[in-house]
Amino acid sequence: MSHIFTSAFFFAGTVATTIGYGKMVPVTWGGKLFFMIFMCVGIPYFATMTALLSKSIHLYGESFIKRCTGSTEYYSLYYIMSGFVMLLLGPTVLFMYMEGTLYICL
Numbered sequence: 001m002s003h004i005f006t007s008a009f010f011f012a013g014t015v016a017t018t019i020g021y022g023k024m025v026p027v028t029w030g031g032k033l034f035f036m037i038f039m040c041v042g043i044p045y046f047a048t049m050t051a052l053l054s055k056s057i058h059l060y061g062e063s064f065i066k067r068c069t070g071s072t073e074y075y076s077l078y079y080i081m082s083g084f085v086m087l088l089l090g091p092t093v094l095f096m097y098m099e100g101t102l103y104i105c106l
Contacts, residue, residue, distance in 0.1 A: 016042035057082070 011024045015035060026032045061082060065075045 012038070012042075015039055016046045018043055 007024065013019075014021050014024075015038060026035050058079070061078050062072055062075055065078050066072050
């Protein structure tokens with residue numbers, strides 16, 4: 001049961017984020033109809049959620065830099081570094097910790 005939930009969760013995530021790996025597809029007519037409706041609602045919702053999250057990170061970062069340095073001169077550097085940590089470094093370390101090993105395919 002756990003594997004079914006995680007697979008369905010992964011599939012819904014790839015649909016809403018428009019990644020769409022194509023490894024999993026709905027088979028039944030009802031499943032296909034549901035996901036067509038889900039795409040029409042999920043994709044704009046995810047885009048809006050991402051925009052709001054980005055805006056809140058922007059506002060927090062700007063106020064944090066202003067509080068620490070007295071100006072927003074280094075805000076671009078903060079935004080780039082926090083994005084690097086949240087989107088690249090953090091998930092990479094978390095994935096390596098969860099998987100226990102990392103294979104590099106060349």
